[in-house]
Amino acid sequence: MTQATELVEGYRTGALSPVEATQYALDAIEKYDEQVNAFVLVDAEGALAAAKESEARWRAGTPLGPGDGVPTSIKDALWTIGWPTMRGSTMIDPAGPWDQDAPSVARLRETGAVILGKTTTPEYSWKGVTDSYTYGATGNPWDATKTSGGSSGGSATAVGLGMGAWSLGTDGGGSVRIPAAFTGTVALKPTYGLIPLFPASAFGTLSHAGPMTRTVRDTAALLDVVSGFDSRDWSAMPTPPTSFLNGIDDGVAGLRIAFSADLGFVNNDPEVEALVRAAVGVLADAGAIVTEVDPGFTDPIDAFNVLWWSGAAKVLSSYEVDDRVDPGLRRVAELGSAYSASDFLDATTIRMDLGTLMGKFHEQYDVLVTPTLPITAFPVGQDVPDGSASPDWTDWTPYTYPFNLTQQPALSVPCGFTKAGLPAGLQVVAARHADALTLRVGQAYQAATDWHLRTPTLEAQ
Template sequence: MRVPQAVELVAEYRLGTVSPVEATRAALEAIERFGERVNAFVLVDAEGALAAAKESESRWRAGEPLGPGDGVPTSIKDALWTRGWPTLRGSTLIDEAGPWDEDAPCVARLRETGAVILGKTTTPEYSWKGVTDSSKFGATGNPWDPAKTSGGSSGGSATAVGLGMGAWSVGTDGGGSVRIPAAFTGTVALKPTYGLIPLFPPSAFGTLSHAGPMTRTVKDNAALLDVISGYDARDWSAMPTPISSFLDGLDDGVAGLRIGFSPDLGFVRNDPEVDAAVRAAIDVLADAGAKVDEVDPGFADPIEAFNVLWFSGAAKVLQGYGDAVGDKVDPGLRRTAEAGADYTASDFLDATAVRMELGRLMGQFHRTYDVLITPTLPLAAFPVGQDVPDGSTSPDWTSWTPYTYPFNLTQQPALSVPCGFTSAGLPIGLQIVGARHADALVLRVGQAYQAATDWHDRTPVLLAEEAR
C-alpha cells in the first residue's frame, strides 16, 4: 500500500481526479486502523477535518484554492498551539481548560493555505527527550515494528506521516526531535535554519528549539516548508519571508558540489549496519557527480555545553509549577531539571561560548564544503518505552544522539532522509547539514539522493500487513 504524497495530492486536486474529502477520509481511516497499535495521536477531530476538506473541495472545483497546501491532510505535534484545541505537551500539569485562542505561527500559515488539520500528535512531556512516551498519553510505536520506539520528541508526527495518517506534519526540534524519529521511521524531516519557521510562544529551551516539516519525501518537505516559513511579528528572531519557493532548483542535482563526509564526527561509534548504509549512500552521491572528501569537521563532542543549556531549559519548564510538580512528571525530566537548577549564570555563558565557537568552526568548514554528511543516528530503533537503548551506561537521551544536537547549537539546517535498513528491517537515516541559510541546498542534496534510490518508497511493515 503506497502512501500518497502531498505534491501528488495537490496535482490530482487540480485535475479533479482525487478530492480533498477522499484524501482526508483515507487519512482518518489510517488513524482509526493503526491508532491502537502505534498511538500517534492525542487528539483527532474527524468531523472538523471532513468539514474543512469539503470546503477545500469546493474551492478546487471553483478553481480558487487558498494556497499550495489547500486540502492536504496535516497533523500538528502537541507542542505547538492550535486555536480551539488544548496543547498539553504530554503533561498532566497543564490545564486543559485553556483558553486556547491562538495558533502558533506555522499552524496559522497552514490554515491560511487551506490545509486540513486532522489533529495533534504525541510528544514526551514538554518534548524533553529523544523518544516519545508520556504518563498522560502512553508510548508511540514504530511503523516498521510497533514494539520499537518511534524516536522523539516528534515521534507521533513521524509515525503519522509514515503510515499515511496525513501527508504532512509539523514537529519541533531542540536537539534532534524531528530528525531522530525520521531516522527511526524511514521518513524525512528538516530542522531548518533557526528563525526560518517562527515560533510562538517561545520555547523554554530557548534558541535551541526549531519547528520543522515532517513528510515522506524531500519534495513534500520543501512544499511544506514553503507554507510554514516566513516572518511573524510574535517571534523576535523570525527571518524575513523567503522570496522564492524551496521547490525551485530542487532537482538541480549534486554535480560539482563539495561534500564533506564524516562517518563518525571523530568521536562516535556506529552500529556496523549504520556505517555500511551511510557509506553506500555517499557512493550514490559521488556517482551523481558530487566531489566527496572523508573529513571530520574538527570539533570535540559538545555534549557538556548542550546539557547545560538543555537542562537549564528543563529547570525553567518546571519552575513555574513549584511544589505541585512532585511525582507528577517524567522522572527523567525531573532529574534533568534538578541538575539544570544548579547551573550558574557563568555556566550558562561558558556553554554559550562553546556554542559560538562551534558556530565559527562550522562557518569555516562550509567555506570549503557545501554540505556535511553524517549518519543521523549511530543505531536503529530500540524497544519502545525506554529512554536509552539496552546496555547504555548513561540515562540521558543525548548519549545516543551525538549527530543531531551539535547542529541545534549552531542553528544550521539539517535534513534526515532514509538510506537503508538493518538486517532486522529497521530504517537507517542519513543527515545532510548545510551552512546557515542554505536550507534550499540541503533539500537539493536530499532530493538528488532520493531520486537515485527508493528507500523512501519502501512500505512500512504495518502497511504491508494491511495490504495482505
Template sequence: MLVEAGELVSGYRSGAVSPVEATQTALDAIERYDEQVNAFVLVDAEGALAAAKESEARWHSGEPLGPGDGVPTSIKDALWTKGWPTLRGSTMIDEAGPWSEDAPAVARLRETGAVIVGKTTTPEYSWKGVTDSHKYGATGNPWNPSKTPGGSSGGSATAVALGMGTWSVGTDGGGSVRIPAAFTGTVALKPTYGLIPLFPPSAFGTLSHAGPMTRTVRDAAALLDIITGFDARDWSSMPTPTTSFLDGIDDGVADLRIAFSSDLDFVDNDPEVEELVRAAVGVLAAAGAEVTEIDPGFTDPIDAFNVLWWSGAAKVLEAYTVDDRVDPGLRRVAAIGSAYSASDFLDATAARMELGLLMGRFHRKYDVLLTPTLPITAFPIGQDVPDGSESPDWTSWTPYTYPFNLTQQPALSVPCGFTKAGLPVGLQIVGARHADALTLRVGRAYEAATDWHQRTPTLEAR
C-alpha cells in the same frame, strides 16, 4: 501507496481526486493503525471532513487558498492550535485553556487551506529523544510497534510513515524531528533557526526549531514554503523567503563539494548503520558530487548542550509543584539544570559560538556535511536509552543531531536503507546557515537515485 502533496494538489486541480477522499484516507489509516502505535492525542474527524469539503468547493470554483489547500496534515502537540488544547504530554497543563491562538506554522497552514486532522504525541515538554509520557503513554514505531519511533516528534513521524496524513509539523531542540525520521524511514528538516517562527517561545530558547516532517524531500520543501515567513510574535523570525524551496531542487549535485564524516571523530556506530550510510555517500559521489571524507574538527559538545538543555528543563518545571506526575527523567535533569550558574550558562553559550564559527569556516570549503543521523537503530519502547547504555541521558545516543542545534544550521534526515532486522537508518545532510534550499537539493538528489522513501510499513490492521 506513496502519494506526494504535489500529486494530491494536481489531482485536486484536475478533479481526478478530492480533498474529501484524501482526508478520509488519512482518517481511515488513523482508525486502522493508531490503536497499535498511539501516534495521536487528538483526532477531529468531523472537523477535518468539513474542512476538506470546503477545500473541495474552492478547487471546484478554481479558487484554492494556496498550494497546501486540502492536504491532510497533523501537528505535534507542542504547537498551539486555536480551539484545541496543547498539553505537551504533561498532566500539569490546564486543558480548559483558553486556546485562542495558533502557533505561526499552524496559522500559515490554515491560511493555505490545509486540512488539520489532529495532534500527535510528544514526551512531556518534548524534553527527550523518545516519545512516551504519563499523560498519553508510549508511541510505537511503525516498522515494529515494540520499538520506539524516537522523539520528541515521534507521533508525527509515525503518523506520516503510516499515511495518517501527508504532512506533519514537529519541533526540534536537539534532534527531535531528525531522530524519529531516522527511526521510522521518513524525511524531516530542522531548518535554519528563525526560518519557521515560533510562538510562544520555547523554554529551551534558541536551540528549538520547528520543522516539516514528510515522506519525501519534495514534500518537505513544499511544506517549508508554507510554514516559513516573518511573524511579529517571534523576535528572531527571519524575513519571508522570496523564492520557493522547490526552485532548483532537482538540479542534482554535480557541482557540489560534499564532506563526509562517518563518526565526527568521537562516535561509535552500529556496523550496519555505518555500512548503509557509506553506501548512501557513494550514491551521491556516483551522481557527480566531489566527496571528501573529512571530520569537521570539533570535539563532542555534549557538556555545553546539556547545560543549555537541562537549564531549559529547570525553567519548564519552575512554575509547577513537581511530584510523581512528572516524568522522572525530566525531574532529574531539571534538578541538575537548576544548580547551574549564570557563568555556567555563559560558558556553554561561548562554546556554542565557537562551534558555530568552526562550522561557518568549514562550509567555506564544503557545501554540505554528511553524517549518519543516528549511530543506532530503534530500541525497545518505554526506554529513554538503549539496552546496556552507561548513561541515563538521551543525548548519549544522539551525538550527530544536537551539535547542529547549537549552531542553528539546517539539517535534513533522509532514509538510506534498512538493517537485516528491518529497521530504518537515516542519512543526515547538514548545510551552512541559510543554505536550506541547497540542503534539500542534496537530499532530493539522493532520494531521486534510490527508492528507500517509497518503502512503507507493513503493519497489519487489528
C-alpha cells in the same frame, strides 16, 4: 500512499479529491493508531468538513494556497485554536484558553490545509523518545514494539503510516530528525528563525519547528507554507523570496560534499555505518565531489546539556512538581537548577565557537553528510538503548544536537534498512540559510533510490 505534491496536482486536475485524501488519512488513523499511539486528538468531523470546503474551492478554481486540502497533523507542542496543547504533561490545564495558533499552524490554516489532529510528544518535548504519563508510548511503523524516537515521534509515525501527508514537529536537539531516522521518513530542522515560533520555547534558541513528511519534495512544499516572518517571534527571519521547490532537482554534480562517518568521536552500529557509506556512494555516483573528512570539533555534549537541562529547570519552575512528572525530566531539571549564570555563559561560548568553526568549514565544503543516528530503533518505552552507559538521551544522539547549537539546517532522509528491517537515516547539514541546498542534496539522493517508497511493516500486514 500519495505524496502531498501529488495530491495538490490531483486536486488541480480533478483526478483526486481532498475529501477522498482526508478519508484515507482518517481510515489509516483508525486502522493503525491503536497499535502505535501517534495521536492525542483527532477531529474527524472537523477534518472532513474542511476537506469539503477545500474540494469546493478547487472545483471553483480558487484554492487558498499550495497546501489547500492536504491532510496534516500538528505536534502537541504547537498552539492550535480551540484545541488544548498539553505537551504530554499532566500539569497543564486543558481548559485553556486556547485562542491563538502558533505561527506555523496559522500559515497552514491560511493555505487551506486539512488539520486532522495533534500528535504525541514526551512531556515538554524534553527527550529523544516519545512517551508520557498522560498519553503513553508511541510505536514505530516498522515494528510497534520499537520506539518511534522523539520528541516528534507521533508526527513521524503518523506520516510514515499515511495518517496525513504532512506533519509539523519541533526540534531542540534532534526531535524531528531522530524520529525520521527511526521511522524511515524525512524531516528538516531548518535554519533557526526560518519557521517562527510562538510562544517562545523554554529551551530558548535551541528549539526549531520543522516539516515532517515522506519525501524531500513534500518537505520543501511544507516549508514553503510554514516559513516566513511573524511579528510574535522576535527572531523570525524575513519571508523567503522564492519557493524551496525551485532548484530542488538541480542535482549534486560538482557539489563539494564532506562526509564524516563519525564526527571523530562516535561509535556506530556497523550496519548503520555501512548503509550511510553506501548512501554517500550514491551521491558520488551522481557527480558530487566527496571528501571523507571530520569537521574538527570535539563532542559538545556538556555544553548542550547545560543549556538543555537549564531549559528543563525553567519548564518546571512554575509548577508544584510531584510524581506526576516524568522522573527523567525531574532529574535533569534538578541538574539544570544547579547551573550558574557563568556555567550558562561558558556553554554559550562553546556554542558560538562551534558556529564559527562550522561557518569556516562550509567555506570549503557545500554540505556535510553524516549518519542521522548511530543506531536503529530500540524497544518502546525506554529512554535509552539496552546497555547504555548513560541515562541521558543525548548520549545516543551525537549527530543531531551539535547542529541545534549552531542553528544550521539539517535534513534526515532514509538510507536503507538493517537485517532486522529497521530504517537508518542519512543527515545532510549545510551552512546557515542554505536550507535549499540540504533539500537539493536530499532530493538527488531520493531520485536515485527508493527507500522512501518502501511500505512500513504495519501497513503491509
